[in-house]
Amino acid sequence: MAPTPSSKPVPTQLTPSKTPQSKHRLHLPSVKNTHPSPNPTSAAKDTPPAEHPVEVIGRIRDYPDQKEKPFSALQISSNGQMVRVRTDIGYRDFTLDGVSVSEDEDLDGFYKKFVESRINGVKLGEKCTVMMYGPTGSGKSHTMFGCPKQPGIVYRALRDILGGGDEENGEPEGGLGIGTFVQVAVLEIYNEEIYDLLSSSSSGGVSIGWPKGTPSKVRLEVMGGKAKNATFISGNEAGKISKEVARVEKRRIVKSTLCNERSSRSHCMIILDVPSVGGRLMLVDMAGSENIEQAGQTGFEAKMQTAKINQGNIALKRVVESIANGDSYVPFRDSKLTMLLQDSFEDDKSKILMILCASPDPKEMHKTISTLEYGAKAKCIVRSTHTPNAKDKEHSSYTVLGSRMAAMDQFILKLQMENKLKEKERDEAHKELLRKEKEVAELRAKLELVEEKKLVSKDEEITSKVDERTQILKAELQKKLYECQQMENEFDELGRRMEEKILQQQVEVEMLRRRLEEIETELCHSTEKEYHGVANDICWKQLYSTTFRNLSRRGAGNGEIYGLGEIYGLGHGRGAASS
Numbered sequence: 068m069a070p071t072p073s074s075k076p077v078p079t080q081l082t083p084s085k086t087p088q089s090k091h092r093l094h095l096p097s098v099k100n101t102h103p104s105p106n107p108t109s110a111a112k113d114t115p116p117a118e119h120p121v122e123v124i125g126r127i128r129d130y131p132d133q134k135e136k137p138f139s140a141l142q143i144s145s146n147g148q149m150v151r152v153r154t155d156i157g158y159r160d161f162t163l164d165g166v167s168v169s170e171d172e173d174l175d176g177f178y179k180k181f182v183e184s185r186i187n188g189v190k191l192g193e194k195c196t197v198m199m200y201g202p203t204g205s206g207k208s209h210t211m212f213g214c215p216k217q218p219g220i221v222y223r224a225l226r227d228i229l230g231g232g233d234e235e236n237g238e239p240e241g242g243l244g245i246g247t248f249v250q251v252a253v254l255e256i257y258n259e260e261i262y263d264l265l266s267s268s269s270s271g272g273v274s275i276g277w278p279k280g281t282p283s284k285v286r287l288e289v290m291g292g293k294a295k296n297a298t299f300i301s302g303n304e305a306g307k308i309s310k311e312v313a314r315v316e317k318r319r320i321v322k323s324t325l326c327n328e329r330s331s332r333s334h335c336m337i338i339l340d341v342p343s344v345g346g347r348l349m350l351v352d353m354a355g356s357e358n359i360e361q362a363g364q365t366g367f368e369a370k371m372q373t374a375k376i377n378q379g380n381i382a383l384k385r386v387v388e389s390i391a392n393g394d395s396y397v398p399f400r401d402s403k404l405t406m407l408l409q410d411s412f413e414d415d416k417s418k419i420l421m422i423l424c425a426s427p428d429p430k431e432m433h434k435t436i437s438t439l440e441y442g443a444k445a446k447c448i449v450r451s452t453h454t455p456n457a458k459d460k461e462h463s464s465y466t467v468l469g470s471r472m473a474a475m476d477q478f479i480l481k482l483q484m485e486n487k488l489k490e491k492e493r494d495e496a497h498k499e500l501l502r503k504e505k506e507v508a509e510l511r512a513k514l515e516l517v518e519e520k521k522l523v524s525k526d527e528e529i530t531s532k533v534d535e536r537t538q539i540l541k542a543e544l545q546k547k548l549y550e551c552q553q554m555e556n557e558f559d560e561l562g563r564r565m566e567e568k569i570l571q572q573q574v575e576v577e578m579l580r581r582r583l584e585e586i587e588t589e590l591c592h593s594t595e596k597e598y599h600g601v602a603n604d605i606c607w608k609q610l611y612s613t614t615f616r617n618l619s620r621r622g623a624g625n626g627e628i629y630g631l632g633e634i635y636g637l638g639h640g641r642g643a644a645s646s
């Protein structure tokens with residue numbers, strides 16, 4: 068565990084400097100660190116041992132210009148718990164829980180010495196808030212986020228909680244770099260508004276100080292000390308979550324001031340939850356605590372901005388003072404920053420590690436003194452378990468009730484406003500619904516129309532197909548009829564020609580028969596004659612029988628046409644017959 072004022076006694080003797088090379092080291096008589104409460108009533112005899120929930124560590128940055136180092140305005144006691152600030156008229160000493168000089172102790176050493184034990188506590192279920200406080204350019208963001216060579220608290224804490232590998236050496240621990248499951252939210256508080264840096268909404272947000280086309284930031288409200296509806300990234304891979312945090316951290320609003328070329332104009336809050344054990348780590352990089360003139364801000368708007376940025380710092384200062392003074396009312400509601408930090412101060416299980424950043428430059432002396440004064444006040448915060456007397460009780464309950472009522476009034480007012488907004492949203496949603504319903508009805512009607520048209524066109528299609536088919540069939544029928552007609556005509560022609568032939572043959576046969584008769588008659592006449600009769604008779608009889616044999620064998624009955632020559636056996640072919 069990191070040293071706490073109550074747990075680590077401060078040596079009363081001078082101790083030799085362990086790091087003689089440091090020009091900040093000084094042999095100072097150590098002050099007994101008794102943490103006297105500024106409220107004398109709380110220092111009663113029977114008061115139980117007080118707990119100091121705020122541990123204050125000083126971190127002195129390097130000289131901005133390494134070549135021309137001015138004489139340091141700061142000196143650190145050998146026990147590393149006291150800072151002496153040299154002023155023109157003397158010096159002022161501040162006792163803290165630890166002081167680290169960047170020149171002697173790099174970020175790794177600083178983390179291991181003052182932060183690591185807190186992070187280990189979170190892994191076991193503790194709640195811890197680490198906040199960076201100091202003027203602009205004093206090294207708050209450097210300590211919190213680091214630089215390419217040295218990762219800052221944020222990335223070291225992520226690696227330690229998630230159990231990732233040694234990224235510096237490029238070696239994953241356990242080979243995978245995977246560990247405890249965490250949920251991380253990244254918020255920005257600018258101009259008294261909370262923005263969700265993880266949200267990538269492209270609408271409904273605002274994009275201030277951010278190039279066109281990049282997703283705008285989403286504004287959040289505080290509800291019950293927490294940012295309502297904040298986006299979380301969750302997982303167990305340190306590398307992935309670190310990359311995402313580094314990416315969105317760049318979305319913070321920065322501006323060049325006299326004191327810092329890239330000055331954070333907003334407070335940045337990284338909230339890391341370890342759900343398995345109920346641990347919570349809040350890392351807060353606050354905007355510079357400079358005043359308007361020192362920041363070199365000119366113009367009404369710029370001054371107003373710086374004033375608003377300072378509102379968080381001033382409110383936190385008042386909160387610290389109120390708690391340290393033991394006031395019954397603590398003005399947490401004075402700024403968004405303090406509203407979100409209320410749990411860190413009020414939850415008995417929560418611890419705060421306040422890192423005061425300061426420059427050794429004598430020109431920054433006044434800012435350094437103011438920062439250290441603030442730290443000294445924070446160190447005075449005690450959490451006692453004392454039981455107040457009746458009068459105290461009555462007074463405090465009256466004040467508490469009053470403040471609670473005021474807070475409730477504010478809450479009711481806010482709820483009423485939210486209600487009105489919701490009603491407006493509901494009305495708009497209703498109107499939208501009606502509009503959509505109308506659209507749906509119109510679309511339905513259109514659909515029905517299209518379907519009807521489809522049906523009609525289907526009928527038409529069928530009819531046209533039937534017509535087409537009918538036409539084809541008709542054409543085929545016509546063709547067949549024509550062919551039949553042709554065949555009939557041919558048949559008729561053939562029949563007619565056959566009849567003609569038969570007729571012709573009958574005529575020829577008749578002629579032949581008559582000729583035969585004539586021949587027979589002639590033959591009969593000739594029988595009466597003596598000599599000539601026998602031979603001729605035989606000859607004509609032979610001719611007669613041959614002719615009739617031929618006729619009966621190849622007669623006109625088979626459709627063939629023969630000439631007379633052929634019938635008489637005198638020659639072949641039609642030519643012969645016709646001649």
Ligand SMILES: Nc1ncnc2c1ncn2[C@@H]1O[C@H](COP(=O)(O)OP(=O)(O)OP(=O)(O)O)[C@@H](O)[C@H]1O
Nearest residue numbers: 128129169203204205206207208209327330331355
């Ligand atoms: N210990 C250090 N070693 C080296 N450089 C440092 C150290 N501390 C701060 N710086 C450098 O000084 C410059 C200002 O530091 P940084 O931005 O961290 O200041 P800051 O306190 O966060 O200022 P602001 O409030 O304006 O944002 C940066 O360029 C940073 O890298």
